[in-house]
Amino acid sequence: MVVPTFVRQGLAGKPITVFGDGEQTRDYVFVRDVVGANMVASDLALPSPPGGDSEAAAGLDSVAFNVGTGRGTSVNRLADILEEVSGNRPGRNHAGARPGELRHSTLDTRRLQAEGWACRWTLEDGLQETYEHIARERETAR
Numbered sequence: 047m048v049v050p051t052f053v054r055q056g057l058a059g060k061p062i063t064v065f066g067d068g069e070q071t072r073d074y075v076f077v078r079d080v081v082g083a084n085m086v087a088s089d090l091a092l093p094s095p096p097g098g099d100s101e102a103a104a105g106l107d108s109v110a111f112n113v114g115t116g117r118g119t120s121v122n123r124l125a126d127i128l129e130e131v132s133g134n135r136p137g138r139n140h141a142g143a144r145p146g147e148l149r150h151s152t153l154d155t156r157r158l159q160a161e162g163w164a165c166r167w168t169l170e171d172g173l174q175e176t177y178e179h180i181a182r183e184r185e186t187a188r
Contacts, residue, residue, distance in 0.1 A: 049074070049173065052125055053180045056134050062125045066143030071118030073152040076172030079165045083113040086163040114153030115165050124173075131174040132181075 052062050092109045129135045155163075167175075 048072075048121065048124065049128070049176055050180055052128050053132070053177050054184075056128060056132055056136050057181060057184055059134075059136055061137040061139040062128070063139045063141055064121055064125060065141050066147070068122035068125070068138075068140070069120050070147060071120050071150045071152065072124075073114035073117065074119050074124065074169055074172075075114045075165065076167040076169075076175070078172070079115075079167050080113050082166065083111065083158055083163050086158065086161055087111055090161060111158040111161075112153035112155050113158065114155055115169070116152060116155050118150055118152040119169060124169075127170055127173050128177065131170065131177050 055062050125138065
């Protein structure tokens with residue numbers, strides 16, 4: 047939920063709150079790419095689990111796919127891009143690091159890519175569309 051939180055903070059003219067040093071990374075993927083991944087997966091012929099439904103849970107990891115970009119983006123870079131697409135630079139408010147927060151997280155998407163899926167949206171384009179959507183929602187709510 048970091049993207050909508052950052053956008054709403056910026057639209058309200060409040061500084062973006064970054065926990066810790068902001069150098070923690072995540073694999074941010076645009077929702078349209080997630081939909082595309084689901085469409086690819088929904089067309090796949092997946093193996094039936096042995097023993098039917100009662101053993102289906104045991105076989106879930108054999109049909110799981112990671113959906114991501116395979117690239118980590120720091121929270122600071124995410125905030126920079128959102129400032130660029132919005133044209134608004136509300137500044138940053140650094141809060142204490144969250145205890146136990148994972149420092150870096152990226153996904154291996156090779157399994158899904160082997161089935162023909164690939165990200166189609168850049169981070170910048172996805173953030174631009176997300177920013178515009180949230181800004182329109184905010185205006186409509188007024």
